[in-house]
Amino acid sequence: MLRIGIGGIHIESSTFSPHRAELADFTVTRGQDLLDRYGFTGEDWGVEWVPLVHAVALPGGAVTRAAYQELKDELVNRVAQAGPLDGLLYDIHGAMSVVGLVDAELDLTYAVRGALGPKPLISAAMDLHGNVSRRFAELLDLITAHRLAPHEDAWLTRERAARNLVDRLRSGGRPHRAWVQVPVLLPGEKTSTRLEPARSLYGSLAEVADQPGIVDAAIWVGYAWADEPRCQAAVVVTGDDEDLVLREAGDLAQRYWEARADFVFVGPTGSADECIARAVQEGVRPFVLSDSGDNPTAGGAGDLPFMLGRLLANEELASAAVTAVHASITDPTAVARCFAAGMGSTVRLSVGGKVDAGHGGPLEITGAVTGLQPGDPVGGDVAAVTTGGVTVILTSRRKPYHRLADFTAIGIDPHDQDLLVVKIGYLEPELHELAKGWLLALTPGGVDQDLGRLGHHRVTRPLYPFDEFEGPDLTPRLL
Structure with missing residues (x-):
C-alpha cells in the first residue's frame, strides 16, 4: 500500500x-x-x-x-x-x-x-x-x-x-x-x-x-x-x-x-461614481456593484470606506429614495460600539481606514444599528448600521460576502435591496445568479484593478501591459 x-x-x-x-x-x-x-x-x-x-x-x-x-x-x-x-x-x-x-x-x-x-x-x-x-x-x-x-x-x-x-x-x-x-x-x-x-x-x-x-x-x-x-x-x-x-x-x-x-474585464467597468449613478438609474433590482480594489478574497485589507463614502454622496441613496447594502468593512472597534449601543440605537462611528489608511482614512457616519450577529465563524461579531438608504455591514474580522446566507445571517435579504455593493471582483456563483445588473467599480486599494496605479518595480521587465514589446523567448525548458 x-x-x-x-x-x-x-x-x-x-x-x-x-x-x-x-x-x-x-x-x-x-x-x-x-x-x-x-x-x-x-x-x-x-x-x-x-x-x-x-x-x-x-x-x-x-x-x-x-x-x-x-x-x-x-x-x-x-x-x-x-x-x-x-x-x-x-x-x-x-x-x-x-x-x-x-x-x-x-x-x-x-x-x-x-x-x-x-x-x-x-x-x-x-x-x-x-x-x-x-x-x-x-x-x-x-x-x-x-x-x-x-x-x-x-x-x-x-x-x-x-x-x-x-x-x-x-x-x-x-x-x-x-x-x-x-x-x-x-x-x-x-x-x-x-x-x-x-x-x-x-x-x-x-x-x-x-x-x-x-x-x-x-x-x-x-x-x-x-x-x-x-x-x-x-x-x-x-x-x-x-x-x-x-x-x-x-x-x-x-x-x-x-x-x-x-x-x-469580465464585466462593464467604471469609476465608483459612474457605477453608482448607472446602478441607481438602471431600474433593475437587485443591481450588484463590485468594490474591486479592496476585495479581501484577492488580498485587500477589507477596511477601506471609499465606496461607502461615494454611496452616501449620492443624493438618492442619502435620502433613502434608493436602498443599498455595502458588504463589508472590517472595524472591530465600530462593531463593539454597535453591540454596546444595542439594536435600534443611533450611533456615530468612525468607520474603516485603520489598516489601509493610505486611501482616505476613516469615514464618519451616523446611523441606526439595524443588525447584530454575534460570533460569526469568519467575521466574528458583525453589525449593520443604516444611514439614509445605505446599510453598511461591519465585521470584527475580515470576511467575504459571497453567499446569500452571509447576508441573511444578519437579517438582510439581498433580493429586497435596490443595490448590493460587495468587496469582490468577478461575482461568485450565487451573486452572479442574483444580479439583475452588474458593474465592476474600479476602486482604489491593495488589489486595484488598474495595475499602473500600484507602482510595480520588482517584477521582471519587459512585462505586458507595463511595456510594449515583441518576440519574447517562449522556448519551454525541460525540467
Whole structure:
C-alpha cells in the first residue's frame, strides 16, 4: 500500500496591502480533521493517506515572518517524522508572500523537499493565480492548477493532483515537465474563464492532457498584486513524451502571448461614481456593484470606506429614495460600539481606514444599528448600521460576502435591496445568479484593478501591459 502525505500552506498575499497575515488568520488542520477535508481519502485507492498539517487563510497582505516560520517548521517536522513516504500531495496556492522573502513557495518547497528526501514524488495542486518560478517547479514532480475562474473546480484540482500522483507511483518513473513563463501579468478580473480568450485557452487543457504521453497541462495567470520577480504567467506540461510536452507547452505559451491584448474585464467597468449613478438609474433590482480594489478574497485589507463614502454622496441613496447594502468593512472597534449601543440605537462611528489608511482614512457616519450577529465563524461579531438608504455591514474580522446566507445571517435579504455593493471582483456563483445588473467599480486599494496605479518595480521587465514589446523567448525548458 502506498503511503502519501498531505500538507501545505495556502494563501495569496498582496504586497500592496498594508494588512499582515498573522498565525491567528490561518485555519490549521491536522490528523483526521485534515483527511476529512479531502473526500477522496475515504475511497478505496489502496493508499494510506498520512495527514501532516495544512494551513489556509483568507487572502490578505504578506504573511509575517514569525507566522510563516511556525507553519513551515511544523510542516517540515511532520514530513520528517512521518516515516517512509512514497509521495506528498502538496496543497498550496502559489501566491503566498512572506515579509523578507521574494519567492515564499520556493523557500517552503526547498525545505519540504529536504525533509522528504529525493526519492518520493511531490504532486502540487495550485490556484491558477499562483506563480511558478523555474527553481520552484524544479523541486516538484507533478503540478496542476485550477481550470476555472471563479474556482468552481478547486476540489477537482486537488483530486486530479492526487490521482496523477497515485498513477505515477504505480507506473513508476519521473515524468518530464516542460516549463515556460509568459511575460504577461493580468488581474484575475481580466482572465475569467467565463469569457474569451481564457475560456478557450483553459478549455483546451483537458484535451492536451488526455493525449498519450502527457499527464497534465496547466496555465497560470500569475498574481498581479504582488511585486516580485516571479509574478507573471506560466505554462507547465507534464508527461513522458519529451518532444510532445515541449511542443504543447510552447503552443500554449504562444497562444497566451498572442491573446494578451484580447483579455478584457469580465464585466462593464467604471469609476465608483459612474457605477453608482448607472446602478441607481438602471431600474433593475437587485443591481450588484463590485468594490474591486479592496476585495479581501484577492488580498485587500477589507477596511477601506471609499465606496461607502461615494454611496452616501449620492443624493438618492442619502435620502433613502434608493436602498443599498455595502458588504463589508472590517472595524472591530465600530462593531463593539454597535453591540454596546444595542439594536435600534443611533450611533456615530468612525468607520474603516485603520489598516489601509493610505486611501482616505476613516469615514464618519451616523446611523441606526439595524443588525447584530454575534460570533460569526469568519467575521466574528458583525453589525449593520443604516444611514439614509445605505446599510453598511461591519465585521470584527475580515470576511467575504459571497453567499446569500452571509447576508441573511444578519437579517438582510439581498433580493429586497435596490443595490448590493460587495468587496469582490468577478461575482461568485450565487451573486452572479442574483444580479439583475452588474458593474465592476474600479476602486482604489491593495488589489486595484488598474495595475499602473500600484507602482510595480520588482517584477521582471519587459512585462505586458507595463511595456510594449515583441518576440519574447517562449522556448519551454525541460525540467
